Structure formats: C-alpha cells, structure tokens
Amino acid sequence: HVAVTAVVHGNEPCGAIALDWLFKHDVRPQQGKLSLAFINTAAYHAFDASDPNASRWVDEDFNRLWSAQVLEDGKRKLTVELARAREIRPWLDSVDLLLDIHSMQHKTEPLTIAGPLAKGRDLARAVGTPAVAVSDRGHDEGVRMRDYAGFADERSTRNALLVECGQHWELPAADIALDTTLAFLAATGAVPQEFAATHRPLPAPEAMRFYEVSGPVTVETDNFRFASDWRGFEHLPQGSLIGHDGEREIRAPHPTTVLIMPSERLWPGKTAVRLAQPIN
Known part of the structure; x- marks a missing residue:
C-alpha cells in the first residue's frame, strides 16, 4: 500500500x-x-x-x-x-x-x-x-x-x-x-x-547530499531572536552565533553547521531551527 x-x-x-x-x-x-x-x-x-x-x-x-x-x-x-x-x-x-x-x-x-x-x-x-x-x-x-x-x-x-x-x-x-x-x-x-x-x-x-540533524532548537522563552535573517542552508563554522533564547546563546555546534528551515514562528515549544552537519 x-x-x-x-x-x-x-x-x-x-x-x-x-x-x-x-x-x-x-x-x-x-x-x-x-x-x-x-x-x-x-x-x-x-x-x-x-x-x-x-x-x-x-x-x-x-x-x-x-x-x-x-x-x-x-x-x-x-x-x-x-x-x-x-x-x-x-x-x-x-x-x-x-x-x-x-x-x-x-x-x-x-x-x-x-x-x-x-x-x-x-x-x-x-x-x-x-x-x-x-x-x-x-x-x-x-x-x-x-x-x-x-x-x-x-x-x-x-x-x-x-x-x-x-x-x-x-x-x-x-x-x-x-x-x-x-x-x-x-x-x-x-x-x-x-x-x-x-x-x-x-x-x-x-x-544527492545528505545532512544529519543533531537536534532541533526548541524555543523556551518569549524572547527568541535570530542573530541574522537566516533563510536556510547557511553553512556556519563551529561557535558562530545563531541567535538568543532569552539570555541563552545559541551557537553552531559542528565544524560545519548547516541551518535547516529557520522558522518565523518563534514562540515557546516551537522549533526555531534545526542544526545539521553533512554526512556521507
């Protein structure tokens, strides 16, 4: 079926x-x-x-x-x-x-x-x-x-x-x-x-190109904001600032961190963005 x-x-x-x-x-x-x-x-x-x-x-x-x-x-x-x-x-x-x-x-x-x-x-x-x-x-x-x-x-x-x-x-x-x-x-x-x-x-x-997401960034506060106007598929070096959730910094965790589908629905409980890295 x-x-x-x-x-x-x-x-x-x-x-x-x-x-x-x-x-x-x-x-x-x-x-x-x-x-x-x-x-x-x-x-x-x-x-x-x-x-x-x-x-x-x-x-x-x-x-x-x-x-x-x-x-x-x-x-x-x-x-x-x-x-x-x-x-x-x-x-x-x-x-x-x-x-x-x-x-x-x-x-x-x-x-x-x-x-x-x-x-x-x-x-x-x-x-x-x-x-x-x-x-x-x-x-x-x-x-x-x-x-x-x-x-x-x-x-x-x-x-x-x-x-x-x-x-x-x-x-x-x-x-x-x-x-x-x-x-x-x-x-x-x-x-x-x-x-x-x-x-x-x-x-x-x-x-084809394959990417693996290490985890979603889930919004925890009413004050989540991105550090830039991310559109998706930006490749960022490790440590790059992605955004803030209240006072918490969100930084790129991988040597090459790929942003997957950054969202405009930035309220608590929603996924703000997925952080991925290339895989074979």
Whole structure:
C-alpha cells in the first residue's frame, strides 16, 4: 500500500496540485494499492489569500499529533486536527510506503526529511530527488505523521518520507511536488519507470547530499531572536552565533553547521531551527 498525502498544512497547496495532476491523468497502481489523500481539508478550505499563513491549521499543528499517547488521550481537548487524525489513523495504519508533501516558509532549496533511521535515507536515495536529504528525529513539540508507528521503527518494513518543495506559494514548488511524487511512485513500484520518466517535469539531480540533524532548537522563552535573517542552508563554522533564547546563546555546534528551515514562528515549544552537519 503506497500513499501520497497533501495539505497536512492548509497553507501548502503544492501537494494538492500534484495530486490533482495524478487524478486528471487517471494514475492507477501497476501493483498493490495506491492512495492519494488530502489530509487537513478543513484548514485547506479556510485558506485566505489576504492572510495566507492563518490557514496552516485550524486549532493546532496536525503534524505534531502522531503518537499513540496523543491519539488515544481521552482527556485531551478535541480539536479539528485531532479529530481528523483519529479519523484517518486506521487508514494510515494500512500504509506501507508514504510520501508526505509539504512546503516551507522561506524560498530555499527543496529537501527530503528522511527521519532518523537508515531505512529512511535508503528510501530517499532510491527516490533520488530532491538533491538534499535530511536525517532527523523530529520536533520536541510532537510526532510528525512521517514518524508514526512503524515508519520510525527500524524493525518494521514500513517507511516514509516528507518532502519540502520550496516556498509555500512559489510556482516551482508545484513542479517539485509532482516531480518528487512521480519519482517516489516509480521507486516504490506503484507506476512503471517509463511513465514517471515521460512525465517528470524536472531533470533528476546528478548527485544527492545528505545532512544529519543533531537536534532541533526548541524555543523556551518569549524572547527568541535570530542573530541574522537566516533563510536556510547557511553553512556556519563551529561557535558562530545563531541567535538568543532569552539570555541563552545559541551557537553552531559542528565544524560545519548547516541551518535547516529557520522558522518565523518563534514562540515557546516551537522549533526555531534545526542544526545539521553533512554526512556521507
């Protein structure tokens, strides 16, 4: 069972555009089952071009709910996102291979989030695009859908990727979403290689680059500020000042520290930035 998911966040339309293309071309699996899923539809339908960031979610971040502890907590406040997560959970339990399509706040290089395990990096390598793959354990705030259950268990054959296709509303993000989707469907055997090669809108990267995140920088105070207007993929020498969280300095921990997806949502509990280093 291969699945491609879009609009986990309501302000990220590139995945919906990619799935729309697949529906219009009547794409069917050559083996097994293929699901094309629109996830946080309530947030997506709330999109307002005059305030495009407001529809990222309705009540809370859908992509921080994916632990059994959260999903099964009967005392937790029932939000739009939690209700939807519980609704689709039985379906997600049946998915063997997942591609979850996202986009980013800043205009920066597209990347795949492969999770912390070797199997995630192997799947990213098999898909072969985008050129950058990031290995990380996620966020302190909560578990992503990409890391749900067997996807993050090295003993399981289930596997998942999250692709960040560029800035939310730039047109090329839609091409990256479709290109990655077709490459994923071919790599998983859902569609013939020839079909994907014929319709992919972008050339395949000549080589991939892998980065490993040592940990997210989680905001602890109401006074977090970056030392510069970081956009993402800045390469900083060890010791470089990245920002302040209250009085605490945040400095580059690695000989070459790469900033992954610095955020504009700098309130307590959120991830401000991920600190990575190149790996083979």
